[in-house]
Amino acid sequence: MNVGIGLPIAEPETLLDWARRADAGPFRSLGLLDRLVWDNPEPLVTLAALAGATTRVRVQTEVLLAPLREPALLAKQAATLDRMSGGRFTLGLGVGGREDEFTVVGGDVRRRGKRLDEQMALLRRIWSGEPYSDEIGPIGPAPVKGGPEVLFGAFAPPALERVARWGDGFLCAAPLSFAGSLFDSVRGFWSQAGRAGEPRMVAQVNVALGPESTVDEARSAILAYYGFGGDYAATVAAGMLTTPAAIREAIQGFGDLGADEVMLYCWSPDVHQLDRIAEIL
Template sequence: MHIGIGLPISDPPALLDWARRADDGPFSTLGLLDRLVYDNPEPLVTLAALAGATRRIRLQTEVLLAPLRETALLAKQAATLDVLSGGRFTLGVGVGGRADDHRAAGTDLHTRGRRLDEQIGLLRHLWSGEPFGPDCGPVGPAPRHPTGPEILFGGFQPAALDRVGRWGGGLLAAAAPSWAGDLFDIARRSWKDHGRTGEPRIVAQVNVAIGDADLVADARASMGAYYEFSGRAEYMLDRMLTTPADIRSAITQFGDLGADEVMLYCYGRDADQVDRLADIIG
């Protein structure tokens, strides 16, 4: 099973150091979350910079809030990043549940799921080289593969999980092992119900902070601020893993559930966590 690192958002200039360290270590993927009305770096721009600073590690949005973006431009941006990274880019997408993000983007919060489905269809259409429409030509560049970058779908509701099979993507599940298994099963059932062969790629995400008390406090403050809107910040903070034993246990549990990859998401800024996590996973 592969292990990746989710990058902190509170210190953008430090992310080049994080990326280089992870690229030299045992990690499979760098992940970066997305918000609009928040003090975080824009993920596609940031991952493009990290692509140039790394050699082999994959680059992944966790998750990009696609309905906030104009679709043809997103197709061009994602294909460009896919090409410039040598095919190392994974587009993780979700609908976004923060009203202020949609207000700032001028999009409708209540139709975001329908919009995402329309976007995926158009993205695949444009990545295949087809023209945008009868009076408008193709949108390049061509991605490394005709179907475009790998797509992962984030979400918890049945309609969100069904996109895995409907569009032939994978699942990105930010859920504890105790209930992630149900999400995995629904995604796999969607895959079969839509006549897909093989199995969907399953990626789990868990929040971690590994270091001294100050680092853990920094991580808790950053994560708490991020989830403050939800009214569930304490619930999320209670599930942050802060010991090697707990992190190893979660990885083992996700592996037993059949996850292909586990993303260890960090909110604390200290890049030495990369080396500590590398020691933990061996």
């Protein structure tokens, strides 16, 4: 079982320290969320900096809101980051759903799923080295091994089915009690599509480990970030794990479901959480 770290967004200038400490520790990946209308660092730019400051740990978007982006440029950015990190980049994708962010880019929130499918067809075409069209040539650079690993974050069946059509695996942000059914659905769609092997399964759990100030800081960050969802924000905050025993239990539980990795998402910028988490793994 691999364990990764979801990075906090409150203090972007501290993330190089987070990355270097994680690179020297027992962690496999560093994940960073995406949002447009919010006070967070842009993930592709940030992960490029973190990849340059590390030598071993993987970097991944968790998740990048692809429908907000122009696909040809996204393909070039992802391939560049994949090449410059030595193949350590994972492109985690989702559709989003906040109408204000689609308004900013002139997009249509109602067709975000269809747009993502269209984008994936183009991304795969570009990464394969094929011409962009009959009139326009290829867009480089070529990524490592045909393209970065692509994971999809999803809940609804049509979105879960997208893992089998376009992806390499699934990012599960659901609690342990709900994750099993989502894993089963993804595996079912994978088998129906005739895909070889198994989809990569990555779970996400919100954590805060440390003094009361660290826990309070993390809880406040979650409540603010998910504030648009009303009661949902309180539910997410209440589900945050704050003890070594709870974190160990969650890692074990997701392992029993067949997860390949668990991302422990840290909402507080207290970097000493990395040392505390490393001690309990």
